[in-house]
Amino acid sequence: MNYRMLVLSVDGSILKDNGRISRSTKEAIEFVQDKGVYVTLCTNRTHQQAERLAKLLKINHEYISYGGAMIAGRADKPLHVERMPVEMARDLAEELERFSCQFVVEHENFELTNRQQQPQNFLGKMTVSLSESIFSQTVVDHMSDHLDLHRIEPLRMKVQFESDDQMEIASNHLLEKVPGIQMLEMGKDHSVHIMKKETNKREAVLFLAHELGVRPEEIVATGVKHGDEGLLSSVGIGVAMGQAPMSVQQAGNWTTRSAEQNGLAYMIKEVFRKQMKVSLY
Numbered sequence: 521m522n523y524r525m526l527v528l529s530v531d532g533s534i535l536k537d538n539g540r541i542s543r544s545t546k547e548a549i550e551f552v553q554d555k556g557v558y559v560t561l562c563t564n565r566t567h568q569q570a571e572r573l574a575k576l577l578k579i580n581h582e583y584i585s586y587g588g589a590m591i592a593g594r595a596d597k598p599l600h601v602e603r604m605p606v607e608m609a610r611d612l613a614e615e616l617e618r619f620s621c622q623f624v625v626e627h628e629n630f631e632l633t634n635r636q637q638q639p640q641n642f643l644g645k646m647t648v649s650l651s652e653s654i655f656s657q658t659v660v661d662h663m664s665d666h667l668d669l670h671r672i673e674p675l676r677m678k679v680q681f682e683s684d685d686q687m688e689i690a691s692n693h694l695l696e697k698v699p700g701i702q703m704l705e706m707g708k709d710h711s712v713h714i715m716k717k718e719t720n721k722r723e724a725v726l727f728l729a730h731e732l733g734v735r736p737e738e739i740v741a742t743g744v745k746h747g748d749e750g751l752l753s754s755v756g757i758g759v760a761m762g763q764a765p766m767s768v769q770q771a772g773n774w775t776t777r778s779a780e781q782n783g784l785a786y787m788i789k790e791v792f793r794k795q796m797k798v799s800l801y
Contacts, residue, residue: 523756523791524798525734526552527584527725527741529748530563530573532779533761541576548785549577556798558732560584562721562741562751564706564713567595567628586626587704587747588724589675589715595628600727602719603673604701612677612698612714614664619690623679624657627672633657676715684710704747722750732800740791742776742784743768759787 528534528549534541553559561583563570570585582593592598604612609625616623617634625632660666667674681687687710691703694714704713729739739755744764749771752758760769762778769775777783 521737521756522795522798523557523738523740524800525558525560525729525732525739526788527560527562527739527751527755528784529742529744529761530561530565530570532744532763533742533784534561534573534577536779541573542782542785544782544785546577548788552788552792553578554797555792555795556800557792558734558800560728562588562725564704564745564747566626567592571595582728584721584724584728586628586675587713587715587719588721589719590628591724591728592628598628599731600724601628601675602716602724603675604677604716606667606671606673608698608700608716609672609674609677610664610668612694612701613667615694615697616677616679616690617662617664619681619686621679621681621686621690623663623677625663625667625672625674626676626678627674631657632660632663632666632672634663635659635661676713676719678706679712679714681710681712686710687712707745720750721748722754725751726754734800742787743772744779757791 534545549559559579561570561574563585564587565585567585567590570583574583582591582599584591589602590598591600622636623634681690700717701714702717706712726736736754737756740757741751741755742759742761743752744761746765748768752760752772757774758772760772760775762776762783776787
């Protein structure tokens with residue numbers, strides 16, 4: 521089997537724990553690109569964050585960001601987007617305003633955040649964890665009214681709660697009150713991503729592959745976090761990174777070394793070293 525598409529997760533796959541890419545990983549990606557394989561990113565990061573890495577890796581075409589909500593090479597010319605309807609975003613913001621939390625409304629062109637009266641130590645923690653974007657976040661006093669007035673359809677919302685207990689209570693409440701949403705825990709700082717239920721990495725990758733004329737069995741994809749299971753189980757080779765949770769490893773059909781052990785570079789050389797040059801067209 522010749523594999524024509526390589527889908528790479530970012531954190532814990534391309535990037536190590538220190539946020540850097542090793543020389544061996546960069547060289548391995550260049551190696552597979554030279555074979556004509558369509559290499560793309562699939563990440564929970566924003567489009568603008570992924571864009572920096574795409575440029576470094578010479579990926580000059582579409583990649584997947586916001587956990588599958590956006591497929592684009594340029595933010596102003598997306599191939600596909602999955603937005604929350606205005607009414608869903610408004611209702612979600614209205615329910616979130618009942619809780620002691622900070623949330624960010626993410627759009628590809630801007631970000632909005634709610635104004636909260638919180639203890640200073642809590643605000644400090646939130647500033648660190650939620651301000652990773654290149655956007656200057658606009659603070660809004662009444663988010664639900666603002667979203668409704670300006671008819672904003674976000675890609676997703678990012679929420680941080682004071683504790684895991686509060687996050688669990690709020691999550692159950694939101695799932696009951698706002699139909700059609702899903703919540704994905706970010707694994708740190710009592711934070712979650714909230715998106716439309718239909719939005720996920722699997723559907724985004726398969727949509728992009730279909731546009732390129734690539735069959736699912738011709739795809740190699742890596743995964744490392746909860747939420748990657750559906751993608752790994754739907755492609756030709758689903759590769760879990762060595763440090764991935766057991767559910768992710770079980771969803772794939774191969775587990776490579778961890779990111780700290782340059783597992784991505786190792787996997788690429790093993791899978792593609794004997795493959796002849798391929799073409800998408």
